[in-house]
Amino acid sequence: MSEQSTCRPEDLREAVSIHTRKITDSCRDKDCIEDLRVYLTKDSQTLLDESAGAKARCAELMYAYIDVEPVAFNRNHYCIDITFYYRILADTVAGGTRPATLCGLAVFSKRAVLCGEDSSAKIFTSDTVLGDPDGLTRRSFNHPTAVVEVLDPMILSSRVREVCDCPCGERGLGQLPENIRRMFDSDLVLSGETRRLYVTLGQFSIIRLERDVQLVVPTMDCVLPTKECCDNMGCAEDPCEMFSRIAFPVREFFPRGCGGSGKPDCSCDEGCAYKTTSDNC
Numbered sequence: 001m002s003e004q005s006t007c008r009p010e011d012l013r014e015a016v017s018i019h020t021r022k023i024t025d026s027c028r029d030k031d032c033i034e035d036l037r038v039y040l041t042k043d044s045q046t047l048l049d050e051s052a053g054a055k056a057r058c059a060e061l062m063y064a065y066i067d068v069e070p071v072a073f074n075r076n077h078y079c080i081d082i083t084f085y086y087r088i089l090a091d092t093v094a095g096g097t098r099p100a101t102l103c104g105l106a107v108f109s110k111r112a113v114l115c116g117e118d119s120s121a122k123i124f125t126s127d128t129v130l131g132d133p134d135g136l137t138r139r140s141f142n143h144p145t146a147v148v149e150v151l152d153p154m155i156l157s158s159r160v161r162e163v164c165d166c167p168c169g170e171r172g173l174g175q176l177p178e179n180i181r182r183m184f185d186s187d188l189v190l191s192g193e194t195r196r197l198y199v200t201l202g203q204f205s206i207i208r209l210e211r212d213v214q215l216v217v218p219t220m221d222c223v224l225p226t227k228e229c230c231d232n233m234g235c236a237e238d239p240c241e242m243f244s245r246i247a248f249p250v251r252e253f254f255p256r257g258c259g260g261s262g263k264p265d266c267s268c269d270e271g272c273a274y275k276t277t278s279d280n281c
Contacts, residue, residue: 014219015217016219017216018215018216019212020212021213022210023209024115025114025209026206027112028205028206028207029203029206029207030203031205033203035199036106036107036201037106037197037198038056038196039105039188040102040193040197041103041104041185041189044101045189047092048160048195053092054090055090055158056088056157056199057090057155058089058155059086059088059106059153059154059201060086061086061150061152061153062180062183063177064082064083064148065085066080066082066148067081068144074113076115077116078115079111080111080112080113080114080209082109082110082146083107084109084150085107086105087105087184088104088106088155090103090158103185104188105176105184105188107173108203114209115209116144116211119211120142123142144209144211145212146210147209148207149205149207150205150206151204153201153203154202155201156200156202158197161195161196163194163195172190
């Protein structure tokens with residue numbers, strides 16, 4: 001067990017200035033994303049067109065693109081546009097053979113408005129490079145930084161539609177970042193398919209705005225680690241100490257009856273986080 005230091009008034013040495021980020025505003029969301037189109041790879045689309053149907057297995061959040069812009073006529077507030085890119089895995093049976101795995105991309109965009117406080121300062125740093133588009137030496141507005149924390153989404157349902165039955169005027173994928181394309185083994189099918197896979201996702205997220213500030217904080221002494229170094233994975237922590245912090249599993253001792261209503265263990269292949277809710281996972 002690591003030692004815990006206690007701050008006492010007589011231990012205070014001095015007040016120092018630090019540079020950190022202050023959270024100016026934050027929010028949380030529970031999104032139910034209905035009928036999100038999945039853009040399958042070429043091989044996966046061929047399998048879907050020849051199959052009787054498909055069932056989505058799991059979803060993995062690959063990347064989130066975040067853009068921050070000030071809100072017109074509402075000082076101190078900023079609009080945060082977020083685009084999420086998901087890898088979707090599904091199972092299908094084609095030609096009476098064993099099940100095959102489908103892989104594709106789904107994209108979801110959302111917007112949030114938060115208070116980011118106001119600052120008219122222009123920031124110059126020594127690590128920017130002249131002419132570098134990713135490191136401008138001057139910003140016309142000192143925008144706050146947006147941070148998004150997201151869990152891998154749960155697949156709530158999925159279905160296959162014939163293209164002729166799909167909604168008219170359905171929004172296309174648009175421009176796809178090259179780094180997202182490279183995450184798939186083959187090109188994505190954007191048009192010309194016979195069938196389309198749609199999924200409904202459930203996603204939890206936290207969005208916040210942060211702004212650089214300088215604070216004065218009291219200090220005690222230099223911090224030194226109390227844990228000894230170890231080259232053996234087994235000695236990283238006392239197993240009994242770790243076990244003592246685990247809550248007693250009271251519910252595991254409750255009778256579940258004869259109907260088999262107990263919730264089964266869940267695992268999802270290929271690194272995704274969740275199974276479909278229809279599997280009771």
